[in-house]
Amino acid sequence: MAERVMPGGTEHGRAQGHSPTEAGVVIRHARLRDLAELGELQRSCFRPGQAYGLITLLVLHLWPRAQMLVARCGGRIAGCVVGDVTRDQGRILNLCVDPDFRRQGIGAMLLAAAEDLLDAxxxxxxxxxxxxxxxxxxxxxxxxxxxxxxxxxxxxxxxxxxxxxxxxxxxxxxxxxxx
Structure with missing residues (x-):
């Protein structure tokens, strides 16, 4: 999947001056250098015990059947989705959007991008x-x-x-x- 700039989401729910309509959202495969920031994102979105830690993120990043995508907006990772396929069943394992970027359509963009990659x-x-x-x-x-x-x-x-x-x-x- 090549990087792609997605059109922005809605105007409401803008947080701290970041809006997909202003800056554009780039959805791309996660890179190794993204994992620390993804760990922080996980902790901001999920309760302890539910958030993926660095080791889990690294395993998913390296796992050949997994698709790990990030949405970048305004120089930050605004969200992440992880999916995979087992037999002919696709699974969305994890989807999270930074609280500062919620209600702007980023979750829907990530979900659609992951679905496009899951051949199931x-x-x-x-x-x-x-x-x-x-x-x-x-x-x-x-x-x-x-x-x-x-x-x-x-x-x-x-x-x-x-x-x-x-x-x-x-x-x-x-x-x-x-x-």
Missing amino acids: NDIALMVEDKNIGAQELYRRSGYLAVGDLRNYYGKNRHGILMQKRRGIPQPPRSSETSP
């Missing part, structure tokens, strides 16, 4: 039941709630399994093409 019929993700903003983003992007996992995020912190069915036709298996 369906894409699944988990979201905490109390994270209403994220659930709304996923619903607007075509995801449906398909299951609940009690205590997935810890005691009395439940997860919602969401899935997007894309119906990408798969090439026939070699045994199916033989006469």
Whole structure:
């Protein structure tokens, strides 16, 4: 994936003078030198125990099946998404947007960019039941709630399994093409 400048999001929710409409958002693959900043981003977005640490970020960065993208805006990493494919199931493992850049369309841009890279019929993700903003983003992007996992995020912190069915036709298996 080459770097691409995405058009800006909405005007509301501007924080500290940063707006995708002013500076543009560049979405690209994460680089090794991004990992320390991504660790800080994780800590600002998730509770302790949920945030990816540097070792996890490094493993995901090096893992051949994983796609790790960052959104840069105004000289900072504004967000990150990590996805992968197992068999023909895509997964969004992690999506986070810096609190200073939320409600500006960056999460939707990252999600769409990750989906473009995941060659799978369906894409699944988990979201905490109390994270209403994220659930709304996923619903607007075509995801449906398909299951609940009690205590997935810890005691009395439940997860919602969401899935997007894309119906990408798969090439026939070699045994199916033989006469």
